[in-house]
Amino acid sequence: MGNGSAAQNGNVIVIKDLVKQFDDITAVNGLSLEIRKGEMFGFLGPNGAGKTTTISMLCGLLEPTRGTAQIAGYDIGRETQKVKGLIGVCPQQAAVFPFLTGLENLRLFGSLHGMETPAIKQRVETLVNQAGFADAAKRKTKGYSGGMMRQLNLMIALVSDPEIVFLDEPTVGMDARARRRTWEYIGALKDQGKTVILTTHYIEEAQALSDRVAIIDYGELIALGTPEALMEEHEANDLETVFLNITGRRIMEGL
Amino acid sequence: MNMRTMAALVAVELKKLYRAPMNLSVMLLMPIGLTLVFYFALSGVSNDYYPTPVTNHFEYLLPGVMGYAVIYMGMMVALSLSEYRSSGLLKRVEVTPVPPAIYLGSHIIANMIIAVVQALIVLLLAWILGFDPQGGVVGLLLASLFLALLGVTAVGLGMLVAAVAKDSGAASGLSAIFIVPMMMFGALLAVFDETTRTIARFMPNYYVSESLSVIFHTGRLSDPIIGRNLLILTAISLVIVTAGIQLFKRAEFK
Numbered sequence: 001m002g003n004g005s006a007a008q009n010g011n012v013i014v015i016k017d018l019v020k021q022f023d024d025i026t027a028v029n030g031l032s033l034e035i036r037k038g039e040m041f042g043f044l045g046p047n048g049a050g051k052t053t054t055i056s057m058l059c060g061l062l063e064p065t066r067g068t069a070q071i072a073g074y075d076i077g078r079e080t081q082k083v084k085g086l087i088g089v090c091p092q093q094a095a096v097f098p099f100l101t102g103l104e105n106l107r108l109f110g111s112l113h114g115m116e117t118p119a120i121k122q123r124v125e126t127l128v129n130q131a132g133f134a135d136a137a138k139r140k141t142k143g144y145s146g147g148m149m150r151q152l153n154l155m156i157a158l159v160s161d162p163e164i165v166f167l168d169e170p171t172v173g174m175d176a177r178a179r180r181r182t183w184e185y186i187g188a189l190k191d192q193g194k195t196v197i198l199t200t201h202y203i204e205e206a207q208a209l210s211d212r213v214a215i216i217d218y219g220e221l222i223a224l225g226t227p228e229a230l231m232e233e234h235e236a237n238d239l240e241t242v243f244l245n246i247t248g249r250r251i252m253e254g255l
Numbered sequence: 256m257n258m259r260t261m262a263a264l265v266a267v268e269l270k271k272l273y274r275a276p277m278n279l280s281v282m283l284l285m286p287i288g289l290t291l292v293f294y295f296a297l298s299g300v301s302n303d304y305y306p307t308p309v310t311n312h313f314e315y316l317l318p319g320v321m322g323y324a325v326i327y328m329g330m331m332v333a334l335s336l337s338e339y340r341s342s343g344l345l346k347r348v349e350v351t352p353v354p355p356a357i358y359l360g361s362h363i364i365a366n367m368i369i370a371v372v373q374a375l376i377v378l379l380l381a382w383i384l385g386f387d388p389q390g391g392v393v394g395l396l397l398a399s400l401f402l403a404l405l406g407v408t409a410v411g412l413g414m415l416v417a418a419v420a421k422d423s424g425a426a427s428g429l430s431a432i433f434i435v436p437m438m439m440f441g442a443l444l445a446v447f448d449e450t451t452r453t454i455a456r457f458m459p460n461y462y463v464s465e466s467l468s469v470i471f472h473t474g475r476l477s478d479p480i481i482g483r484n485l486l487i488l489t490a491i492s493l494v495i496v497t498a499g500i501q502l503f504k505r506a507e508f509k
């Protein structure tokens with residue numbers, strides 16, 4: 001992996017004092033974090049807390065107003081192309097080419113990641129079969145249901161078999177059953193040794209899947225630790241109560 | 256890696272055209288409809304006062320109509336980039352290691368090809384309707400080069416519009432700002448004296464109209480106007496497409 005990873009004590013992502021200002025809104029306000037290699041890291045917070053903005057800066061879509069971050073030792077500002085080569089991103093907004101089939105979308109994104117044709121073929125076949133998506137993948141995505149679209153969205157993020165995966169609200173809008181199936185699928189990524197950064201405003205999702213969670217509110221880090229440690233510290237039975245203790249509000253409030 | 260990636264992206268843009276029957280019919284109907292309208296309106300009007308050796312007004316305007324078919328693609332590009340942006344597809348491509356210049360480059364190449372094909376459909380139909388183009392195969396190739404450069408210019412303008420426009424509605428409105436004057440003046444529709452010709456010289460497609468007139472109406476391929484216009488159009492297309500790429504990139508990553 002990257003050049004400075006040994007010096008970072010196994011931290012694959014190091015964020016220092018990251019700030020993003022949009023006109024009069026400070027979406028991310030001095031965020032500092034370290035994420036370890038192989039960790040399933042939950043990024044939890046209410047809608048508008050700054051989760052997507054943080055992810056967008058980390059994957060080179062937005063320029064930070066201030067602060068720095070390194071991914072596998074590469075600076076997100078100066079070495080953006082290198083960073084993009086290492087990561088897989090499942091955006092909050094499921095976006096695929098509507099006039100291509102699922103397979104064609106997967107292959108295209110494989111080639112955008114610089115993969116060779118035989119490697120793409122093999123990887124796409126594995127992904128599609130694992131997800132039980134082989135038949136659907138042959139159809140144009142224009143006719144996909146919302147759930148199928150999200151599933152393809154997730155597979156595209158994994159097509160290059162990235163070491164580091166950003167999943168931005170991967171289950172938003174799914175029914176309970178689809179959500180559970182997706183959780184299983186995401187859980188399996190950890191067994192493959194991948195570092196996963198999962199943003200969500202579903203408390204139970206963050207709690208069930210994450211090794212550690214960061215809770216953010218108004219762009220600021222308000223709590224960081226394993227779900228167990230945070231619950232113990234706040235004498236709570238779930239992370240919702242932790243959030244309530246710190247802010248006096250509920251996470252799902254006022255959406 | 257970049258050439259293969261670019262080829263894959265060009266293929267996607269071309270696939271979009273024939274996978275969506277709506278897109279394909281718009282692309283075919285536009286040049287065909289345009290040619291027929293001009294033919295039925297103007298082929299009976301004699302051309303006594305323009306300095307070209309053609310006899311009717313349809314043939315006089317034909318090079319301008321071919322250029323217009325190309326310019327029109329600028330609006331298509333502005334629309335398609337705005338749609339890619341609002342659907343989140345653009346961001347999705349931007350998180351891959353493909354440099355922005357490569358995927359914007361693929362947009363330029365694909366739409367340039369489509370633009371030249373559109374213009375050649377106009378010429379083909381005009382030929383079926385009795386127009387006899389001069390200049391032979393070399394003339395046709397030279398004309399295609401002019402049309403391709405104009406295609407690059409049009410795509411560049413489309414990128415500028417997409418960089419400024421918030422959505423596809425705004426993009427189509429803003430596109431009219433460059434399409435209408437280019438049609439009126441650059442395509443020679445409203446050029447009837449020295450003043451209007453001076454205005455026309457500010458339109459990139461004027462240099463295509465003028466050169467294609469020389470090629471198809473006189474067949475004088477060594478006319479110095481052609482070389483001069485080729486230089487002017489190359490410069491214009493480079494400036495506009497560079498500005499388009501830069502502005503679009505800046506609007507995307509702010």
Ligand SMILES: Nc1ncnc2c1ncn2[C@@H]1O[C@H](COP(=O)(O)OP(=O)(O)O)[C@@H](O)[C@H]1O
Pocket residue numbers: 022025026027045046047048049050051052053054
């Ligand atoms: N491009 C933008 N321009 C202006 N404000 C934005 C932009 N993107 C996000 N915001 C604002 O920044 C804040 C954080 O948004 P976001 O990161 O999407 O939150 P989350 O993903 O946690 O729901 C919100 O107040 C949102 O309205």
Ligand SMILES: [Mg+2]
Pocket residue numbers: 051052053092168169
């Ligand atoms: Mg979000």
